[in-house]
Amino acid sequence: MKKIGILRGMEDSFPEGLIAHINAEYSGVVAEFVEVGAVSQDGFSTYDVILDRISHEVPFYRSYLKWAALKGTYIVNNPFWWSADDKFIDNVIAERVGVAVPKTVILPHKQHPPNTEGKSFRNLQSPLHWQEVFDYIGFPAFLKPHDGGGWRGVTKVNTPEELFRAYDESGTDCMMLQEAIEFTEYYRCYGVGQKHVHIMKYNPGAAHHERYSAVPQEPIRPEMYAKLERDVLALCRALGYDLNTVELAVRDGVPYAIDFMNPAPDGDYHSVTAPNYDWIVRTMGAFLVEKAMEDRPHTTFTANGALEPFGGFSLDRAKAQATDALETAREKAAGIADRLGDDVAEAVEQVKKAAAKGRKKVQEVVADVVADAPAKPKRAPRAKKTD
Numbered sequence: 001m002k003k004i005g006i007l008r009g010m011e012d013s014f015p016e017g018l019i020a021h022i023n024a025e026y027s028g029v030v031a032e033f034v035e036v037g038a039v040s041q042d043g044f045s046t047y048d049v050i051l052d053r054i055s056h057e058v059p060f061y062r063s064y065l066k067w068a069a070l071k072g073t074y075i076v077n078n079p080f081w082w083s084a085d086d087k088f089i090d091n092v093i094a095e096r097v098g099v100a101v102p103k104t105v106i107l108p109h110k111q112h113p114p115n116t117e118g119k120s121f122r123n124l125q126s127p128l129h130w131q132e133v134f135d136y137i138g139f140p141a142f143l144k145p146h147d148g149g150g151w152r153g154v155t156k157v158n159t160p161e162e163l164f165r166a167y168d169e170s171g172t173d174c175m176m177l178q179e180a181i182e183f184t185e186y187y188r189c190y191g192v193g194q195k196h197v198h199i200m201k202y203n204p205g206a207a208h209h210e211r212y213s214a215v216p217q218e219p220i221r222p223e224m225y226a227k228l229e230r231d232v233l234a235l236c237r238a239l240g241y242d243l244n245t246v247e248l249a250v251r252d253g254v255p256y257a258i259d260f261m262n263p264a265p266d267g268d269y270h271s272v273t274a275p276n277y278d279w280i281v282r283t284m285g286a287f288l289v290e291k292a293m294e295d296r297p298h299t300t301f302t303a304n305g306a307l308e309p310f311g312g313f314s315l316d317r318a319k320a321q322a323t324d325a326l327e328t329a330r331e332k333a334a335g336i337a338d339r340l341g342d343d344v345a346e347a348v349e350q351v352k353k354a355a356a357k358g359r360k361k362v363q364e365v366v367a368d369v370v371a372d373a374p375a376k377p378k379r380a381p382r383a384k385k386t387d
């Protein structure tokens with residue numbers, strides 16, 4: 001039976017919906033909430049797939065998920081890349097894959113981050129060349145953290161004075177200043193499995209509970225639909241995210257990607273509304289099951305954010321490997337027995353002890369024993385030079 005785990009924080013509705021859906025609709029697989037305690041580096045992960053909804057807020061979970069990934073669990077989303085990216089470098093990646101983004105700069109922290117002081121920043125230009133920044137970005141602009149979420153610390157500024165006021169209040173965050181896109185349409189799109197896209201009209205100016213409903217009702221033009229879909233897939237593939245939302249603001253017919261680093265996007269029934277909730281539960285459920293059922297090479301982080309085969313091992317695979325190793329050990333022991341004659345009992349004992357301790361130890365000891373074997377044959381001692 002394959003096992004899908006969900007790791008969540010305060011969130012309700014989406015995780016419960018997913019678990020109920022998977023358990024009702026699929027066989028050969030079970031979905032449940034992850035249970036985790038102290039994690040031993042020598043242990044095995046018992047999940048085939050984990051959906052991570054919370055590790056950005058809990059460093060213990062992030063470390064656990066990196067561990068589970070190396071033990072062969074497929075993690076949505078890739079915890080290595082999620083640990084590495086930020087909105088600023090994601091903008092650069094977006095441009096590389098042909099997606100328009102607002103002009104953006106990052107600014108040094110307004111206040112010293114923890115455990116730093118003035119002397120830590122001797123490399124910083126002072127004062128900053130603000131006029132160059134203003135000439136490049138223009139006004140209005142948005143000041144926002146380079147790794148924010150949930151609109152935390154997002155401020156629209158119309159003048160240098162408003163910018164300095166907001167910057168002064170930004171504390172220890174690393175802030176981005178970004179050209180404001182004065183949009184005529186705004187879309188929020190789910191990307192799932194780097195292949196499925198669900199485009200939702202979104203009204204960021206509406207009250208929170210009406211952002212998906214207080215929107216123009218006419219259908220999206222086919223060319224716009226195709227362009228949005230293309231951009232969402234390009235971004236999710238470039239970033240290696242299997243679950244993401246991409247926000248796009250359309251100016252002069254061109255969609256600009258505003259916010260596309262959302263590896264744990266809102267899926268709450270009450271906020272995204274029933275049809276969108278239904279889509280994300282079904283599509284995510286199908287994708288998690290597909291991954292759980294796959295007999296795949298496991299994956300890990302690479303510098304460009306892509307997922308590439310990694311020689312990790314699942315519990316089943318580990319058991320098979322241990323059995324193989326034991327068989328190899330037995331064969332080696334028999335070979336050694338032939339060569340060592342009387343030392344056979346000792347060599348076999350060593351291998352048996354190692355086998356009990358696990359596959360890794362078996363391999364080490366077998367390697368040691370084999371390496372030692374030629375040095376130990378029972379030959380007549382060489383005559384001493386003095387003789």
Ligand SMILES: Nc1ncnc2c1ncn2[C@@H]1O[C@H](COP(=O)(O)OP(=O)(O)O)[C@@H](O)[C@H]1O
Pocket residue numbers: 102142144148149150151152154178179180181182204205247249258259
């Ligand atoms: N460059 C921009 N141009 C226009 N609107 C923006 C821009 N940046 C942010 N916004 C507005 O602010 C909201 C929150 O900013 P966003 O980048 O999505 O941050 P968060 O990750 O906190 O959601 C967006 O939904 C959008 O309405």
Ligand SMILES: [Mg+2]
Pocket residue numbers: 150151247259
């Ligand atoms: Mg956003």
